[in-house]
Amino acid sequence: xxxxxxxxxxxxxxxxxxxxxxxxxxxxxxxxxxxxxxxxxxxxxxxxxxxxxxxxxxxxxxxxxxxxxxxxxxxxxxxxxxxxxxxxxxxxxxxxxxxxxxxxxxxxxxxxxxxxxxxxxxxxxxxxxxxxxxxxxxxxxxxxxxxxxxxxxxxxxxxxxxxxxxxxxxxxxxxxxxxxxxxxxxxxxxxxxxxxxxxxxxxxxxxxxxxxxxxxxxxxxxxxxxxxxxxxxxxxxxxxxxxxxxxxxxxxxxxxxxxxxxxxxxxxxxxxxxxxxxxxxxxxxxxxxxxxxxxxxxxxxxxxxxxxxxxxxxxxxxxxxxxxxxxxxxxxxxxxxxxxxxxxxxxxxxxxxxxxxxxxxxxxxxxxxxxxxxxxxxxxxxxxxxxxxxxxxxxxxxxxxxxxxxxxxxxxxxxxxxxxxxxxxxxxxxxxxxxxxxxxxxxxxxxxxxxxxxxxxxxxxxxxxxxxxxxxxxxxxxxxxxxxxxxxxxxxxxxxxxxxxxxxxxxxxxxxxxxxxxxxxxxxxxxxxxxxxxxxxxxxxxxxxxxxxxxxxxxxxxxxxxxxxxxxxxxxxxxxxxxxxxxxxxxxxxxxxxxxxxxxxxxxxxxxxxxxxxxxxxxxxxxxxxxxxxxxxxxxxxxxxxxxxxxxxxxxxxxxxxxxxxxxxxxxxxxxxxxxxxxxxxxxxxxxxxxxxxxxxxxxxxxxxxxxxxxxxxx
Numbered sequence: 001x002x003x004x005x006x007x008x009x010x011x012x013x014x015x016x017x018x019x020x021x022x023x024x025x026x027x028x029x030x031x032x033x034x035x036x037x038x039x040x041x042x043x044x045x046x047x048x049x050x051x052x053x054x055x056x057x058x059x060x061x062x063x064x065x066x067x068x069x070x071x072x073x074x075x076x077x078x079x080x081x082x083x084x085x086x087x088x089x090x091x092x093x094x095x096x097x098x099x100x101x102x103x104x105x106x107x108x109x110x111x112x113x114x115x116x117x118x119x120x121x122x123x124x125x126x127x128x129x130x131x132x133x134x135x136x137x138x139x140x141x142x143x144x145x146x147x148x149x150x151x152x153x154x155x156x157x158x159x160x161x162x163x164x165x166x167x168x169x170x171x172x173x174x175x176x177x178x179x180x181x182x183x184x185x186x187x188x189x190x191x192x193x194x195x196x197x198x199x200x201x202x203x204x205x206x207x208x209x210x211x212x213x214x215x216x217x218x219x220x221x222x223x224x225x226x227x228x229x230x231x232x233x234x235x236x237x238x239x240x241x242x243x244x245x246x247x248x249x250x251x252x253x254x255x256x257x258x259x260x261x262x263x264x265x266x267x268x269x270x271x272x273x274x275x276x277x278x279x280x281x282x283x284x285x286x287x288x289x290x291x292x293x294x295x296x297x298x299x300x301x302x303x304x305x306x307x308x309x310x311x312x313x314x315x316x317x318x319x320x321x322x323x324x325x326x327x328x329x330x331x332x333x334x335x336x337x338x339x340x341x342x343x344x345x346x347x348x349x350x351x352x353x354x355x356x357x358x359x360x361x362x363x364x365x366x367x368x369x370x371x372x373x374x375x376x377x378x379x380x381x382x383x384x385x386x387x388x389x390x391x392x393x394x395x396x397x398x399x400x401x402x403x404x405x406x407x408x409x410x411x412x413x414x415x416x417x418x419x420x421x422x423x424x425x426x427x428x429x430x431x432x433x434x435x436x437x438x439x440x441x442x443x444x445x446x447x448x449x450x451x452x453x454x455x456x457x458x459x460x461x462x463x464x465x466x467x468x469x470x471x472x473x474x475x476x477x478x479x480x481x482x483x484x485x486x487x488x489x490x491x492x493x494x495x496x497x498x499x500x501x502x503x504x505x506x507x508x509x510x511x512x513x514x515x516x517x518x519x520x521x522x523x524x525x526x527x528x529x530x531x532x533x534x535x536x537x538x539x540x541x542x543x544x545x546x547x548x549x550x551x552x553x554x555x556x557x558x559x560x561x562x563x564x565x566x567x568x569x570x571x572x573x574x575x576x577x578x579x580x581x582x583x584x585x586x587x588x589x590x591x592x593x594x595x596x597x598x599x600x601x602x603x604x605x606x607x608x609x610x611x612x613x614x615x616x617x618x619x620x621x622x623x624x625x626x627x628x629x630x631x632x633x634x635x636x637x638x639x640x641x642x643x644x645x646x647x648x649x650x651x652x653x654x655x656x657x658x659x660x661x662x663x664x665x666x667x668x669x670x671x672x673x674x675x676x677x678x679x680x681x682x683x684x685x686x687x688x689x690x691x692x693x694x695x696x697x698x699x700x701x702x703x704x705x706x707x708x709x710x711x712x713x714x715x
Contacts, residue, residue: 001097001106003340003383009090010061012038015413019403021383025365027397028387028416029456030405031496035414036387040197040344046091046124047195047342049166055089055126057156062412064088068159069151071133072140081130088127088163092171093193095120095340105191105339109170111178119173122193128163136162194338196325198318200347315356318348319367326371329380337380343368349390357392391453399445404456406517417515425511440508448512455512458498460519460712463506468627469523470501471681475688476701480709482694492713506613507574513611514598521712522613523705525626527569528559528583558667559587559616559623575603575613586615587623591707614708626670628680630702632657633666638687638699645687648679 003021008014013035019028028036045053057065064087070076078084097103097118103110109120128136140147140154147154168189172178182189322345329341348364349357364386373379388394394402400420407414426441448455455461464470474493481491502509506522513520531552534543543551557564566581567573573581575596580586597609616624624630632639636658639646643654653673656664664672674680684699691697701709 001095001101001340001381003093003342004096005094006039006043007090007092007094008039008042010064011042011059011089011091012061013407013412013414014038014042015061015063015411017414017416019416020418021385022401024368024382024384025398025401026383026385026403027394027401028385028403028405029389029394030414031407031457031459032389034405034407036405037200037346038414039385040199040346040387042089042091043195043342043344044197046126046166047189047193049124054160055163055166057152057159059089061089065152065155068155072137072151072154074137074141078130078133078137084130084133086125086127086129087133088125090127091124093122093124095122102339105336108185108187109180109182109192111170111172111180117173121171121173121176122189123167123169123171123176123179125167125169126163127167132162132164191336191338193340193342194329195342195344196328197344198321198325198346198348200350315352315360318345318360322367323371326368326382329382330371330374333374333376337374337378339381341380341382343382343384345384345386347388347390348386349388349393354390354392357390358396361386361393361396389457391457394453394456395449397449399449402456404516422512422515425515443505443508444512452498452500454498455500455518456516457496458518459496460498461513461521462497462499462712463502463509463520463522464499465503465524466501467678468681470499471678472684473499475685475696476705477709479696479701480706480713484710484713486714489714492709495713497712504570506571510574510598510603517610519610519712519715520612521708522571522575522611523708524569524571524613524615526559526572526583526586526615526623527556527567528561528564528625529554529556529568530561530563530565531555556625556671558625558629558665559583561667569615571613572615575611587618591711595711612708612711614704616702617704617707619703622666624670624702625667627702627705628674628677629666629670630704631699632669634702635699636666638684646680646683648676648683649673650675 002023005018005020008017008019011017013033017035019026019039028039030036041059045055045059060068067076068087071078095106097106097120106120109122111120136158139158140151144151144154147157165183168182169179170182170187180187322343325343329337329343331337345364348360352360364384368382368384372382386393400418402419404417404419405414406417422444423441426437426444462473464473477492477497481493484491504524506524532555534551534553535541536543545551554568555563564583567583567586572586576586591612591614592607593605594612594614595606595609596603596611596613597606598604598611599606603611616626616630619630620634622633624633639649639654639658641658643649643651646654650673653664653669657666657669657673687698688696689698
């Protein structure tokens, strides 16, 4: 049996939140403040409820809190009791079992005896009924002066009295009005569902007095002893302590004999009443707890645990903690484990470098699998959730395990999306197109997990074609920031922007971009060309295909060439309709017309869209075809006259261009002179200057890139 999904209503950002869980491991990812920690918090507060883990007013979703404030203030009327739906926080755990599962621990929770109904729904509710809501309103109205007429303060201090304890129910799967009240029936869930977690706020430090790992070994030993998993070893340990006790008692007799004689002189009512002796009473538990130190070895020397790097200490501590929790899940051999065990590991990447993160995620599944089985052969049912911000962990994970949390700012809520659902997005009813889409999905899956998993955690993304843009883009972002006159806009370099090389395949990412909802700037080339008919050897007869259509050759040219008529850029053709090869269409678009959003399965122009695809545009009466073309037309002065400063440029074409040879314009120069684009980009940076505190002051950012960056920065 497994937990199939968890539904959470009105807990912090989790307004109406559903997350599916995998059988073994579910990886929860997302940008900052998307509710990953809230998932852990709500499970802990409801499944491990106690006075220390009470629901606070800050746990209420913002919209729920606003509604309660309006009600107690009187600006929002309470609906009639028949129409009233109880307000509050709700957690539902959906369990699915099959015919092979042992249901002895769940029998009291089964609500349907239909063979096809194999579901159990556990509900945990922190809600206020109609009568208590009215009482709470009257209480505030009568005492609002006491709370400075601050309804939020009143709710903070008094909501517990009216919402009461957490209600626990077992619901009928398809009719929630039918349920068993677990508290009234005295049904304890201890043997049904056990929840434990490893918090991101771990206590490991590398201070001199830190003995976190040593303390954990003591806890692990205690757990081992209690479960009798090493009974023979434990008894051997105890026997050694008894022998040592006898030897130490004899030594203590000699050490304290003089003191004991002095005590004896004070006599007493009866003979030897003040005669005492010092004996050794070593206890195996206390001995291990107080006198055990974890050491690590370096060059055959044993060093204290706090001498180790914080990353290693954190990793070791986390493994120790996981082993402790798994031991608690397994329970002693005299007890039966809970039917379902849920382990939550929060941000395992804390304090660890990328290589260590790879090691952790590559080994955690094996560790969890090995630790499920007890000595008596019983294997516990264990599901694990890992939340992370680490692209390194994501890159090593199974794509189908990933749950992406996406925040909707307009509704103060978060949505969970299964990445394996993307496969359905990359499908088509057309058999030929379906094969292409499946290939696209395969490429995307491999590319994201191997190279660019940071896209999952970005607030914004820039998709670029190649090395030149990748190397120069940070410098161009800095220039745009420096030239900005609006201090109220966050600089590009201070925003969470991921830069990803996609070559000429940005259209392959379009479904993924839409799926994760990341605002995206695509920087590409206009790739202008014209078609030239081909002739037979006589130079007069046009060549044709068998169907009679003329055979033509695509000739690359500058967009301002009078022959230029089309674009060959697949990204432009995809996002702006495949039929629009007409170059003039793209040259005529204004910036706002290049902003797109997806609707009805295709990308359409939208002022409020989240995607902008930018390409070369007219600047200083010229329009380039490529980045190099556009850049060197407006930055010809950067080259100077010494070709030695730009060794990646062919000297012949360099000299002709800087000397204004009529046959070599910016287009020809970019086509002929550039030997290595990455080297050229580095040379541009090497020859950049800083004047009056302004970096890269001796060159300009091409207009099409600058416009795109300004859009991304302010939107």
